[in-house]
Amino acid sequence: MKVLTFQEFTRQLSELYDKKQEITQAFEFLQQEYLRFPEHADQTYYWRIFMAARLGKQSLALQLFQEALDHGYWFSPDQLEKDEDLISLHPLPAFQKMVEICRQRLAEAHANARPELLVREPAKHADSLPLLIALHGNWSDARSTQEAWSDVTTRGWLLAVPQSSQMIGLNSYTWDDRQQGSHEVFTHLAVLNRTHTIDPERVVLGGFSMGAGLAILLTLRQSTKACGFVVLAPYLSEAELETLSDLLDRQKIMGRRGYIMVGEEDTRCLRPYPKTQW
Structure with a gap:
């Protein structure tokens, strides 16, 4: 059996997601396969968050966001606030609180960033x-x-x-x-x-x-x-x-x-x- 690489996984996921009528299928595929790639957990968490939000699963999206933060991951505050896939989460106080945590972590990371x-x-x-x-x-x-x-x-x-x-x-x-x-x-x-x-x-x-x-x-x-x-x-x-x-x-x-x-x-x-x- 051919091993699914992260590049191939990303390609298949993108193809499903780009077909608007198949977002549910894309989310199911992501949920099924993301554990194969623990070294890319920050990316797969973000994808799971915005797909859940797109599907109207706001509670699940917030749960995944909090879970990612608890594991030490964080995301670009600018991306979180501008990503149209997350627009249903923007008015929620819990989401804004987690965005602020990401903003704090970005400031800390900036202080230590080196080429x-x-x-x-x-x-x-x-x-x-x-x-x-x-x-x-x-x-x-x-x-x-x-x-x-x-x-x-x-x-x-x-x-x-x-x-x-x-x-x-x-x-x-x-x-x-x-x-x-x-x-x-x-x-x-x-x-x-x-x-x-x-x-x-x-x-x-x-x-x-x-x-x-x-x-x-x-x-x-x-x-x-x-x-x-x-x-x-x-x-x-x-x-x-x-x-x-x-x-x-x-x-x-x-x-x-x-x-x-x-x-x-x-x-x-x-x-x-x-x-x-x-």
Whole structure:
């Protein structure tokens, strides 16, 4: 029997939930399978809370929220207050009290937030290693990101997965502050160059969503001296998009390459770009 991975579990759950008429089925599937993934309990708790709320099970949603807090988990206060799936809980005093607990825990976590780096060695070592630096998306972390990129280690690449210090929730980080994020990636690269023999001609940046956008900017601006980027569903602000034409023109001379993968229904990534050839 094929083992259900967390990625496959998430995909199946999303497919059910996106079909509005199958939310009940999605919740039943989640309740049946979530115990398989104790290392992702913070995520599965949140999903169970908002699905229960969507199904009109407010008492169950509050019970799950309290249970999550009792186990030491917490969620982004901003997300809790803006998530439309939780709108039926917003007027309830018990919900607001638990949101305040999350706000307190976020403040405590902010005081100790530091950039981190996960490194996976290649299966076979060489005198000089190619390096892939993979940046997580917003609302994610390095731990849940590294598996998606780990196959490169079987091909002789060193994999480095930075985790932003910009915390917004438990195991949830962002790259919203581009300057700070750029500095952290640059610092990680400097450390890697001290601890490993890196091939400077084969340093590639990768990433997803907001992390993908940062990977593009770092490569094109040559903040990290990367030879190219490979990204999935990148997000760039309108102001960042405006700068791309000039940045891309410079790459034609320098020979750098970039690959962008995006789903055909991803309207945020496929919105019109201002006079930019990707």
